[in-house]
Amino acid sequence: MDGEQLTAQETALYDRQIRVWGADAQRRLSKAHILVYGMKGTVAEFCKNIVLAGVGSLTLVDDRMVTEEVLSSNFLIPPDENLYSGMTLAELCCNSLKDFNPMVRVSVEKGDLSSFGVDFFDNFDVIVVSSCSLAAKKLINKKCRTASKRVAFYTVDCRDSCGEIFVDLQDYRYSKKKLEETINCHLQYPSFEEAISVPWKTLPRKVSKLYFATRVIEKFEEVEGRNPGEASTADLPGVLKLKKELCDAHSLNESHVPDNLLERLVTNTSEFPPVCAIIGGILGQEVIKAISGKGDPLKNFFFFDALDGKGIIEDISSDSNTGK
Amino acid sequence: MASQQQLSVIKGTKVLMVGAGGIGCELLKTLALSGFQDIHIIDMDTIEVSNLNRQFLFRQSHVGQSKAKVARDAVLKFRPHISITAYHANVKDPDFNADFFKQFNVVLNGLDNLDARRHVNRLCLAADVPLVESGTTGFLGQVTVHVKGRTECYECQPKPAPKTYPVCTITSTPSKFVHCIVWAKELLFAKLFGDKNQENDLNVRSSDAESSSEHKDDVFERKKDEDIEQYGRRIYDHVFGYNINLALSNNETWKNRNRPRPIYSGDVFTNELTRQNGNMDKNFATDDGTSVSAMAYLGMKNPQDIWSLVENSRIFLEALKLFFTKRGKEIGNLSFDKDDQLAVEFVTAAANIRATSFGIPLHSLFEAKGIAGNIVHAVATTNAIIAGLIVIEAIKVLKNDTSSYRMTYCLEHPSKKMLLMPVEPFEPNKSCYVCSETPLLLEINTLHSKLRDFVEKIVTAKLGMSFPLIMHGSALLYEVGDDLDEYMVANYAANLDKVLSELPSPVTGGTMLTVEDLQQELSCNINIKHREEFDEEKEPEGMLLLGWTQPFLAAEKDDNKSNGNDASTSNASTTATVEAEMDDEIDVIHAGKKRKLSEESKDAALGISRVADGTKNHKVLEVLADEDDLVMLGDEETGTKKKRLL
DSSP: OOSOOOOHHHHHHTHHHHHHHHHHHHHHHTTOEEEEEOOSHHHHHHHHHHHHHTOSEEEEEOOOOOOHHHHHHOTTSOSOHHHHTTOOHHHHHHHHHHHHOTTSEEEEOOSOGGGSOHHHHTTOSEEEEESOOHHHHHHHHHHHHHSSSOOEEEEEEEEBTEEEEEEEOSEEEEEEEETTEEEEEEEEOOOHHHHHHSOGGGSOTTOOHHHHHHHHHHHHHHHTTOOTTOOOGGGHHHHHHHHHHHHHHTTOOGGGSOHHHHHHHHHOOSBOHHHHHHHHHHHHHHHHHHHHTOSOOOOSEEEEETTTTEEEEEOOOTTTSTTO | OOOHHHHHHHHTOEEEEEOOSHHHHHHHHHHHHHTOOEEEEEOOOBOOGGGTTTOTTOOGGGTTSBHHHHHHHHHHHHSTTSEEEEEOSOTTSTTSOHHHHHTOSEEEEOOSOHHHHHHHHHHHHHHTOOEEEEEEETTEEEEEEEOTTTSOOTTSSOOOOOOEEEHHHHHTOOOSHHHHHHIIIIIIIHHHHSOTTSOOOSOOOSOTTTOOOGGGGGGGSOOTTOOHHHHHHHHHIIIIIIHHHHHHTOGGGGTTSOOOOOOOHHHHTTTTGGGTTGGGGSOOOOSOGGGOOHHHHTTOOOTTSOOOHHHHHHHHHHHHHHHHHHSGGGTTSOOOOTTOHHHHHHHHHHHHHHHHHTTOOOOOHHHHHHHHTTOOOOOHHHHHHHHHHHHHHHHHHHTTOGGGOOEEEEEEEEETTEEEEEEOOOOOOTTOTTTSOOOEEEEEOTTTOBHHHIIIIIIITTTOOSSEEEEETTEEEEEOOSSOOHHHHHHHHHHHTSBGGGSSSOOOTTOEEEEEETTTTEEEEEEEEEOSOOOTTTOTTSEEEESSSOSOOOOOOOTTOOOOOSTTSTTOOSEEEOOOOOSSOOOOOOOOOOOOSSTTOOSOSBOOOOOOOTTTOOOOOOOOOOOOSOBOBOOSSOOOOOOOOO
């Protein structure tokens, strides 16, 4: 490959995982630069996973202060006011993460990610955002797409006992081994905006109900001018009304978006730690795949609901649903 | 999800975690975040460097310390007000008996070996405490729920047997690199550095037919005052040169095979041997035996490099010399350990030289170490996912939400679009000797087999008992324990060497033996059937245990080699067993019969089969169904598909 070798220290530390993905992938990981935005429990899990895996650098963006909700699911922040007061979430998480793996550079960037210029995005290989408004997700995704090189974009969010991951690897080529042959694969991803614009009635009948429910909540928060996760049981009538409107607009039978699911998502907007671990684990695995070019990456949504225990991949793109 | 009712259930729970390793670290964190307030954790291991890539509660500075205790301290930093009790101990210690287990509402396993898993399973059954069991390998993982009387126990289904190889393949006709590794590790290394008195049926020789005479064993003895360099080259020439030549003389063997090439040290190092150890005088190593390295002495750094024949030969001679000069005291007591750098170097070099003879591609030290140590692949992400799933199942168990119990598979490649696949748990196996009272049947030659054979091969190796007690009716034949009086000990020792039919209370065809383990509170009956002949190839143990679904199962070693009943059992003469060291390993994926929890759900929707690639433990899941909502495992022959809505 590039001729550079892993050091003895790296080989010893990463022994067990090099046996999973090879020295080559490990070298690529060590050159990857990752940025995360929105330091709640799921992102904390993700950061732990990729810092342990040995990425080159991790940049944290989140200027918010500690809240009860963040403390409840983010194990990177000590629950001691003397320790956390005056520091932003990104700064606090940075301090803990640095400790996990001295070979990874962890740093903080202040500001609002969606207002950063496109050239800033050039510095990264992967951008992961969480707890973002619909508009911010679209905008950041767009900037990743206009950067001078390919910047992979992910969104991740957990509510109640459910979680969602969205992936945009743009134009992605990778190779995989099938028996003795190496096959070159090519995947074309839609942007977040393109994906959620796919008419609902063209989607396969069995698409995860969480997909629709999440879109309804996302839209509700935008229409009402709420911050992500800022909803309560009192909002349920409004959410159900919006659901009806959206289903009508998409000519989709309302039974695809069960009321009780929407009720769960507005009643308990905080993260459930076991689900953070699961979603943060899947996301970590996906980012490692995308960086190393090893293994089939998921395209382009992933859903988990602890209630039925299924972790499902859905391909929501205009080209993949024809004829189904 | 985090309803008030659920939170109060969690808060009032006392949970026991067994294992503070890959899954354990993740699990302890997730339990603490989820609101559990009284957690006990047992782990006998100490922290190693290769743990740090995934066991995120540990740092470089903790290497050598107790996993359980460091994990506790790390979690208390972000959850200071909960109670975590850490035990740096073996879960098989008698202190952790059924009464100890009874204080817990649920037991969560994050273990790395079959032996301990079986032990915990039995104690959970004895104490009637639900068990959530787990395992991971690379990107694969699984979580299962075991509730006495409701779902199958951990031992209701067969567990994969360790991969074994015919002895002649190892000693005479290797065709894969793993054969060379087994030869180097189990035969050569054991012969040179292991217990000299231990019966080693696997003599180092090139052909079974040629060298039945035992005088050649002397070759391996270092003569008095023999120069260490000379000794090394003598061993080298004997095993890689002379023995291969000897084997070549048997033309029959090579009719349909490529003939191996004998390799003599003189040919490899034409005239440069004297210079090869130029670094020898430099003071590299400390006196700490395990840090001695032939690679360091020879200035070779990269464990990913594949060495040339000359390099392998140098490492071989250098490692051998270092064992004698730096670690002389250990010789005679060494057994291969994947964390022993010098041992790994020696085995890598020896395997590569042998591979060169047989035209087999060479491997790097890194790869050879993985094969020799049966190192299981492990990444943080899978462990984190599995830990999350364990907590979800544990909460269902605590809420007694029985209809929601699931076993969940974490897959590398999606199946039916799923990366996480829940499956309804199976009901108990009615013929399971652990959780039912079904007797077993043992076919054995009661006129030839000794009680010792029965104890070692059946009671210890197959039934996994640590403190067995064997009874024939009311007559005690054998017992292991700390508080036995001398008379009994002598009596039992004498019984061990008697053939079954000559015991004080003779065991013959038709006899029923009762075997108990008082610590595990497990008792089972074994009906004895006398049988004269056994097939040496197919039934190398000379006995056959039936009546339970598992055809064979050798006890597995855990990291600390606490279990000595593997390769040394007295007539392992037909197979060389490769033990799996499991690091949070996924143990089994069921391919068994239809075993449903609920009556109305029937027929298989899914067949899952497991293919183990001997050295790498790759599992392949094969999924046959494409219906929705609930997937069930079952008989592959069952053609019909059914679904059941939640």
